[in-house]
Amino acid sequence: MKRFSIFIAIVIGVLILTRPVHAAHLTTSPLHAGDAFPEFSGQTLTGRSFTLPAAATDKSAVLVFSFSRKAGKDARLWNEHLAMDFPHAVHAYGIILLESAPKVFRGLAISGIKSSMPVSVQDRTLVMFRDEEVWKQRLAVTDVSRAYVLLLGPSGNIRWMNSGAFSDAMYARLKNHLQELTHPHP
Numbered sequence: 001m002k003r004f005s006i007f008i009a010i011v012i013g014v015l016i017l018t019r020p021v022h023a024a025h026l027t028t029s030p031l032h033a034g035d036a037f038p039e040f041s042g043q044t045l046t047g048r049s050f051t052l053p054a055a056a057t058d059k060s061a062v063l064v065f066s067f068s069r070k071a072g073k074d075a076r077l078w079n080e081h082l083a084m085d086f087p088h089a090v091h092a093y094g095i096i097l098l099e100s101a102p103k104v105f106r107g108l109a110i111s112g113i114k115s116s117m118p119v120s121v122q123d124r125t126l127v128m129f130r131d132e133e134v135w136k137q138r139l140a141v142t143d144v145s146r147a148y149v150l151l152l153g154p155s156g157n158i159r160w161m162n163s164g165a166f167s168d169a170m171y172a173r174l175k176n177h178l179q180e181l182t183h184p185h186p
Helices: 002-018 069-085 103-115 132-138 168-182
Strands: 040-043 049-052 060-066 090-097 125-128 148-152 158-161
Touching (some): 069 090, 090 132, 148 168
Antiparallel strands (some): 060 148
């Protein structure tokens, strides 16, 4: 009987150690300026597939992450200012993470998001229903009511990250970095 118990314990141990691990259970280190942006794939609101940072290798890219409806308002401020100041000089992508939204309301949320933006912006907006906790760790999210902004250089490395909600002062910092990337000094 003792051998049988040991055998069962070994079998259970092997099963536990060999089971697949879901990515959300892994601890992910926060990203920092200078880090390579990890590959990120998905579909836009218009159904177009893309992968970052590969989709933005010819120019700088600004990624605006949001985790809540209130953060969407903050993200809109970032995107509106970018569209006015850098209409063709930079790729700007909105990434909305809605994994924590109840499944029953996701369709309504997407419909509301799509109706509030032009098709050109929908084609640069990705809604994700997975890996929300991983991205919260990567972006060191402390406040889901604000957007998290990353500036990627043409090489795909992170050049700048915001440390607060949209403000004229915070946007001026991003704008300075973008001007350096789009109009480098000799």
